[in-house]
Amino acid sequence: MEGIQLENQLTYFKNVLQIINCILVSRMIKEIRIGGFGGQGVILSGLIIGKAATLFDKKNSVQTQSYGPEARGGASKTEVLISDEEITYPKVENPDILVVMSHEALLKYHKDLKKEGILIVDPDLVHIEVISEFINENKIEVYEANVTKIATEEIGLKIVANIVMVGVITKITKLISIDSVKKSIIDSVPKGTEEKNLSAFEYGYNYNIS
Amino acid sequence: MTKELFIQGNEACARGAIEAGCRFFGGYPITPSTEIAEYLSIALPKVSGSFIQMEDEISAIGSVIGASWSGIKSMTATSGPGFSLMQENIGFAVMSETPLVIVNVQRGSPSTGQPTMAGQGDMMQARWGSHGDYETIAISPSSVQEFFDFTILGFNLAEKYRVPVLILADEVIGHMREKVRLQDNVETLKRIKPKEDLKDFLPFKNVENGTNPMPSFGDGYNIHVTGLTHNELGYPSTISPKDHSTLVKRLVNKILKNREDIISTDFKYCDDADIVLIGYGSPVRSIIEAVKIGRKNGVKIGYLKINTPWPFPENEVAKIAKSADDLMVVEMNLGQMVHEVERIAKNNANVHLFSEIGGTLPKPTDILNKVKELL
Numbered sequence: 001m002e003g004i005q006l007e008n009q010l011t012y013f014k015n016v017l018q019i020i021n022c023i024l025v026s027r028m029i030k031e032i033r034i035g036g037f038g039g040q041g042v043i044l045s046g047l048i049i050g051k052a053a054t055l056f057d058k059k060n061s062v063q064t065q066s067y068g069p070e071a072r073g074g075a076s077k078t079e080v081l082i083s084d085e086e087i088t089y090p091k092v093e094n095p096d097i098l099v100v101m102s103h104e105a106l107l108k109y110h111k112d113l114k115k116e117g118i119l120i121v122d123p124d125l126v127h128i129e130v131i132s133e134f135i136n137e138n139k140i141e142v143y144e145a146n147v148t149k150i151a152t153e154e155i156g157l158k159i160v161a162n163i164v165m166v167g168v169i170t171k172i173t174k175l176i177s178i179d180s181v182k183k184s185i186i187d188s189v190p191k192g193t194e195e196k197n198l199s200a201f202e203y204g205y206n207y208n209i210s
Numbered sequence: 211m212t213k214e215l216f217i218q219g220n221e222a223c224a225r226g227a228i229e230a231g232c233r234f235f236g237g238y239p240i241t242p243s244t245e246i247a248e249y250l251s252i253a254l255p256k257v258s259g260s261f262i263q264m265e266d267e268i269s270a271i272g273s274v275i276g277a278s279w280s281g282i283k284s285m286t287a288t289s290g291p292g293f294s295l296m297q298e299n300i301g302f303a304v305m306s307e308t309p310l311v312i313v314n315v316q317r318g319s320p321s322t323g324q325p326t327m328a329g330q331g332d333m334m335q336a337r338w339g340s341h342g343d344y345e346t347i348a349i350s351p352s353s354v355q356e357f358f359d360f361t362i363l364g365f366n367l368a369e370k371y372r373v374p375v376l377i378l379a380d381e382v383i384g385h386m387r388e389k390v391r392l393q394d395n396v397e398t399l400k401r402i403k404p405k406e407d408l409k410d411f412l413p414f415k416n417v418e419n420g421t422n423p424m425p426s427f428g429d430g431y432n433i434h435v436t437g438l439t440h441n442e443l444g445y446p447s448t449i450s451p452k453d454h455s456t457l458v459k460r461l462v463n464k465i466l467k468n469r470e471d472i473i474s475t476d477f478k479y480c481d482d483a484d485i486v487l488i489g490y491g492s493p494v495r496s497i498i499e500a501v502k503i504g505r506k507n508g509v510k511i512g513y514l515k516i517n518t519p520w521p522f523p524e525n526e527v528a529k530i531a532k533s534a535d536d537l538m539v540v541e542m543n544l545g546q547m548v549h550e551v552e553r554i555a556k557n558n559a560n561v562h563l564f565s566e567i568g569g570t571l572p573k574p575t576d577i578l579n580k581v582k583e584l585l
Contacts, residue, residue: 047216047387050216050387051216051387054214054216054388054389055214055215055216055389060389061216061388061389062386062387062388063216063386063387063388064382064385064386064387065385066326066327067326068326069241069325069326088495088498088499088502089495089496089498089499089571089574090382090386090388090495090571091570091571091573093573
C-alpha cells in the first residue's frame, strides 16, 4: 500500500513539475526547430534568426545545431530559443514552431510540437497528409510555403530556399522584426550575395501564405 | 572597446586566443573542433602569426612545443582521437616546462565514436593520460562567453606556471551560438625571461615557487631541453634518485601549492540545500535550469559549477559535503569526476551520479526526477 501511495505521489509531483515547466517556458521562451537535410542551409537560417534576435532586437537567443558527418544529404537540424530573459538550458524539447524542409524531418519531429503549435512546411518536399490525424488532434496551425520552388523560379537559385523560408518564418511568427532580420542576413551571408538573399527574404515575407 | 557578436563557441575560443597573444597554431582538423583551426588559419596571418596544418596530431603538438620554445604563445585544438595521439608529447611538455594551450572539444567516445555529438569522456584522460606523476591544469567552459574568457585565462596560466593547459570543452559549447561581449583590452601575461648572465644561468633551478623564467631559442642561453630527468642545468641525470625526486616534486608542487590561485568555482543556493548538483562544461546549463525549477517547487537544491576540473577543487567540494546531505554529479560520461567527489566527500555526504551518454545534454526534468527519487 505504502509503495503505491509513494508512487502516486511521485507521479503527481512529476506532472505538477512538467505543467509548471510548460507554463514557465511558454511564457518566457519561444522555441523554434528547423529540420531538413545537409546542404539546404538549415543551420544558416537558424543563425540568421538568432543573430537578428540578439544583436538587432536586443533579446536573448541561443542557437544550436545537430548534423551527421556527411557534407550533404544527411539529416540536419537547428534549434533557436528566443527570450527576454537569460537562457540557461539551450536545447528545445517541445518547439512552439516547427519548420520542416524534408519529409524525414517531418516524420521525426512533428510529435515534439506543442499543442496548438505552428508547423511550417515546404509542401513540395513533404507529404503533410500522413500526419493529418496528429494535426487535427493537437490543433496545429499549419502553413505551407513552396520556398524551394520560389527560390528556383523567382530568384533562379535553389540554394536560397532557406532565406525564403526565413522570410516566411518572420512573417508568421512575428518573433523577430523585419529590419533586424534584414541586417542579420547582410551580416551573415557571403559578401557579394547580399542582394540575392535580401530579395529571397522579401519573396518569403510577401508570400501569400495558405 | 567592447564588441557584441553572435558566434559559435569555437569561434569565441579562436578570438580569445588571438586576444591572449597566441601567434602560432599547429593542428590537424577534427570535428567538432575544426572551426577553431579554420578561424585561426585566416586570423593568424593577419597579426603576423603562423598557422600550420601538420600530418597528424602527434606532429601537431610537437610543432606547438617547438613554437613555444621560440618565444611565441602557441596552441592546438583537437577532439578525443587527436587528444589520445597527443598524450606522449603532453608528458614531454610537462617535463620540459613548455607553456602551451590544448583545446579538446570533446565528442562521443571511445575511439572515433560520435564526431558530431557531445561527450565528457576525456576527463580522466586529461588527468592521467600521459605516463608518470604529474599535475594538470584543465578548464571547462559552459557558455560561449566562457569559451572566450577561459581561453585567455588558459594562456595566462600556461605562461605563469610554464605548463600545458587543457581547455576541456565539448561539442555543445563548441557549436552553440550565443551573444558574447568581446573585450579588446584583456589582461594578458607576458612571458618572463631570465636576466642572469649567460654563464651563471640555471634554466631548471629548484626555485621556491617552482616556476623559472623561460629563455627562448636564439636568446643566447645554452639550453638543453629534454624529457629525460635533468639537473638544474638541464643536462640528463637519470640515475640520481635525488635529482629525479627534486625535479618531479617541483613540477607537481608548482601546481598543487598554487591551487588557490588556479581553482575557480561558482555556486548558488548551497547554504540551505539538502542536495547539491555538481557539474562542469555544458551540463551546467541543464543543472542551473533544474535548480531554477526545483527552487520554484520548494526543493532545497543548489549547485556547484566547477570551472577548473583540474586541479580538483577539493576544499570547495569538502565544504559542501559537510553542509548538504546529498551530492549529485551530473556528467556526460558513465562516471568520471564523480570518483573525485566521492574521494573528497567520504562519509560527510551521499554521492550520486546522473550520467548521460549518447551525445545530447541531460534534460533538466530528468535530473529533477532523479533528485525527487532521492529526497
